[in-house]
Every structure is written in structure tokens, then in C-alpha cells.
Amino acid sequence: MSRPTTPADLGEDPLALERQVCFALSVASRNVIALYRPLLEPMRLTHPQYLVMLALWERTPRSVKDLSAVLHAEPATLSPLLKRLESVGYLTRGRSNADERLLAVDLTEQGRELRAEAEKIPHRIVERLGMELSELEQLNSVLTRVIAATRRTDLDTALPE
Numbered sequence: 001m002s003r004p005t006t007p008a009d010l011g012e013d014p015l016a017l018e019r020q021v022c023f024a025l026s027v028a029s030r031n032v033i034a035l036y037r038p039l040l041e042p043m044r045l046t047h048p049q050y051l052v053m054l055a056l057w058e059r060t061p062r063s064v065k066d067l068s069a070v071l072h073a074e075p076a077t078l079s080p081l082l083k084r085l086e087s088v089g090y091l092t093r094g095r096s097n098a099d100e101r102l103l104a105v106d107l108t109e110q111g112r113e114l115r116a117e118a119e120k121i122p123h124r125i126v127e128r129l130g131m132e133l134s135e136l137e138q139l140n141s142v143l144t145r146v147i148a149a150t151r152r153t154d155l156d157t158a159l160p161e
Contacts, residue, residue, distance in 0.1 A: 025146075035128050039121050043114060044088050049081050050118070056091065057115050061106035063096060072147070090114060 010019070017023055033047045040050050055070050056062060064082070068075045082105060085091045090111035096102040126133060 021146075032125075032129075035125055036121070039124055043117055046081075049085055050121075052078065052081050052085060053090065053111065053114065053118065056105065056107050056111065057118070061096075061104045063099075063102040063104055064093075065102060067105060085111075 013019075036047050036050065040047060043050075045053065051071055052067065055067055062070075064075050064078060067073075067078055067082075071078070082091065082093055086093055089108055092106050092108060094104055094106075096104040126136065129136065
């Protein structure tokens with residue numbers, strides 16, 4: 001049962017572009033990802049591939065199903081990323097020994113070694129943004145709550161009335 005809420009006061013013009021959360025998130029996302037591009041290019045990574053590598057540096061091997069869940073991405077979206085990462089020698093894909101129904105993704109030695117170079121990236125991004133680390137941590141926390149809220153909303157809309 002949901003609790004009753006009072007409508008939020010959205011001001012005189014609820015459609016003002018600068019007040020839209022979707023607009024701010026879209027522009028911020030594009031701009032932040034653009035900061036990563038020159039740092040990732042020497043590593044032969046795109047930003048989506050970098051996210052896959054981050055998940056694999058946390059734990060490997062991982063199933064495609066697990067990667068899909070942790071990255072909030074469809075397996076069909078991950079497939080071309082994984083193929084590209086395999087073609088540059090950063091990972092391997094094969095059937096899981098524990099469960100042959102699962103496709104396991106594992107880092108190669110080259111993929112493991114790439115982590116040392118990647119460890120420089122977060123520091124350089126913080127420098128380029130010119131913001132306090134505490135602000136960025138707070139932003140990350142708020143965005144994580146937004147992600148959770150949108151996932152709850154997805155579940156709510158999927159339920160029959």
C-alpha cells in the first residue's frame with residue numbers, strides 16, 4: 001500500500017528546461033563521460049567497456065548474467081562489448097565449469113595488468129572536475145538513490161492495478 005503524498009510545488013513553470021532532472025542528468029552524463037574519453041583511448045577502451053572492466057577487476061570470473069545485473073545492462077548490449085574486449089586481448093569468454101548454461105567471462109593476464117594503468121583514472125577525473133571529493137561522493141550517493149528509486153518505479157508500473 002502506498003502512502004498518500006501531497007503534490008510538490010513545481011513553481012510557476014514546471015516545464016522549465018533548467019529545472020528538469022532529466023536534462024541535468026543527461027548533460028552531466030555526456031560531459032563527464034567526455035572527460036574519460038582521452039584517458040581511456042590509450043588503453044583502447046570506450047567508456048562502456050571501461051565499466052565492464054571495472055566489474056571484472058572487482059571479481060572474476062563472472063557470468064554474463066552477473067555482469068548484466070551489476071552493470072544494469074541487457075545481455076544483448078554487453079555481447080558486442082565483450083567481443084571487442086576479447087578481440088583486444090583483455091578477456092576470454094567460455095562456458096562456466098560450474099554451470100555449462102552460463103557464459104563465463106574472465107580476465108586475461110593483459111586485462112589484469114591494465115588495472116594498474118586504470119587506477120590513475122579516478123584521480124585524474126577528480127582533478128579535471130575541480131570539485132571536492134566529498135561533493136562527488138555525496139553526488140554518487142544521491143545518484144545511487146535515484147537509480148534505486150527508478151528501479152522501484154519500474155517494478156510499480158509493472159504490477160497490475
